[in-house]
Amino acid sequence: MIQVENLCRRYGPHTALDGISFEAAPGEVVGLLGPNGAGKTTTMRILTGYMPPTSGRAVVAGFDVQTQSMQARAAVGYLPERVPLYPDMTVAGYVTFWAQMRGIRKARTAAQQALEQVDLWDRRRSLVRSLSKGMRQRLGLAQALVHAPSVVILDEPTIGIDPQQVIDVRQAVRGLGVKHTVLFSTHILTEAEQVCDRVIILNQGRIVAHGTPSELRATLYAGDRLYVQVSKLNPEAALKALKSATGVARVEPSDGGYLVYGQPNIAPGRTSQVRSRRPAG
Numbered sequence: 312m313i314q315v316e317n318l319c320r321r322y323g324p325h326t327a328l329d330g331i332s333f334e335a336a337p338g339e340v341v342g343l344l345g346p347n348g349a350g351k352t353t354t355m356r357i358l359t360g361y362m363p364p365t366s367g368r369a370v371v372a373g374f375d376v377q378t379q380s381m382q383a384r385a386a387v388g389y390l391p392e393r394v395p396l397y398p399d400m401t402v403a404g405y406v407t408f409w410a411q412m413r414g415i416r417k418a419r420t421a422a423q424q425a426l427e428q429v430d431l432w433d434r435r436r437s438l439v440r441s442l443s444k445g446m447r448q449r450l451g452l453a454q455a456l457v458h459a460p461s462v463v464i465l466d467e468p469t470i471g472i473d474p475q476q477v478i479d480v481r482q483a484v485r486g487l488g489v490k491h492t493v494l495f496s497t498h499i500l501t502e503a504e505q506v507c508d509r510v511i512i513l514n515q516g517r518i519v520a521h522g523t524p525s526e527l528r529a530t531l532y533a534g535d536r537l538y539v540q541v542s543k544l545n546p547e548a549a550l551k552a553l554k555s556a557t558g559v560a561r562v563e564p565s566d567g568g569y570l571v572y573g574q575p576n577i578a579p580g581r582t583s584q585v586r587s588r589r590p591a592g
């Protein structure tokens with residue numbers, strides 16, 4: 312599992328992560344959804360031990376990423392934004408190499424299992440350079456899975472690949488949720504909905520909403536608009552009463568009555584506390 316408590320990260324004067332907290336349970340696929348610069352990669356780099364937080368705490372598979380960094384790293388598989396691939400290696404050779412780097416004794420067997428898991432075993436003898444982009448992403452995934460980590464962290468694995476291959480990669484990620492805790496980043500809402508059990512929306516280093524895809528879909532809609540006529544109050548008092556009602560964003564006089572705009576459920580800095588947990592397994 313993953314536990315993140317009040318994580319902050321500054322780059323010089325710039326605050327990239329501003330106190331985020333969340334959890335991912337075993338067997339859950341959690342999506343980190345957010346626009347460019349939201350802090351997705353920063354979060355993932357902290358969780359994978361590539362970079363320390365400025366403050367706060369992160370625990371993966373029970374190990375603190377700072378004080379137990381070796382154990383934490385061993386428990387995590389990471390597919391970074393840009394996968395370092397070696398074009399002149401074969402597919403099997405590449406994954407076996409990573410298995411050896413991870414200290415696995417039966418490196419070839421581990422490589423075979425990982426390649427089967429991402430449906431690339433048929434291409435084991437191909438040179439990495441001959442793979443399509445989507446296949447390369449799946450090869451990156453095999454590299455992340457080769458040591459059978461309990462936590463898998465994938466940074467925008469579908470970026471820059473064609474629609475059919477996007478489907479394949481999404482399916483592969485979805486399937487990982489059976490055995491692993493998965494944290495997966497994307498900037499595409501529909502992708503997060505399709506792949507994840509739970510979605511965390513990040514914007515400018517803060518969590519602005521989290522919940523199951525259907526909960527988020529319901530809350531993501533902008534507030535409703537209502538036309539109201541008031542008979543027994545003078546216009547000023549009516550306007551004041553409507554404006555002070557709970558959930559009202561603004562009120563506009565219109566056509567002898569008032570247009571009352573409900574508050575959108577998500578605005579930067581507001582947190583929509585929709586939480587739910589799928590049972591592990």
Ligand SMILES: Nc1ncnc2c1ncn2[C@@H]1O[C@H](COP(=O)(O)OP(=O)(O)OP(=O)(O)O)[C@@H](O)[C@H]1O
Nearest residue numbers: 322325327345346347348349350351352353354498
């Ligand atoms: N090494 C760095 N030095 C300085 N600023 C950085 C560094 N890495 C990231 N940042 C800044 O931190 C913020 C968060 O960046 P991050 O890469 O985590 O966002 P992201 O959500 O992954 O974005 P993208 O969708 O573009 O990948 C951005 O404002 C970015 O410019």
Ligand SMILES: [Mg+2]
Nearest residue numbers: 351352353392
């Ligand atoms: Mg990023």
